[in-house]
Amino acid sequence: MARLLARGLGLSSASVRMLRQCAELCELNVRALRKESRLARRTASLCFELSNQVAYEAWRDVEDPGSHALSRDALRLARSCHPLLFSY
Structure with missing residues (x-):
């Protein structure tokens, strides 16, 4: 975030x-x-x-x-x- 802010993007930028x-x-x-919450998945x-x-948006930022x-x-x-999606 610091790099984006240094480039002039505001806190409200996408x-x-x-x-x-x-x-x-x-x-x-x-x-x-x-907490081993049921919501962890x-x-x-x-x-x-x-x-x-x-990752996609960062890759596009040339x-x-x-x-x-x-x-x-x-x-x-x-x-x-990804492995956490199937562990609970």
Whole structure:
């Protein structure tokens, strides 16, 4: 998010909002997993979906050379959520 803000994108821009939502959802997912909540599969599913969206959007951002690293990290996050979808 810091790179996007440094490039002049505002807090209300779609890219910054998506990254913030992804971070918040990941935090929620971690809490659900720690509590062994029945909702953990749902939060993992949402985290998987949103991190894939972040990866796609970051890959498309050719103006920022660091965006491909973000895309790679978001895909790694999506892959880590995937096994959780079938574990509960």
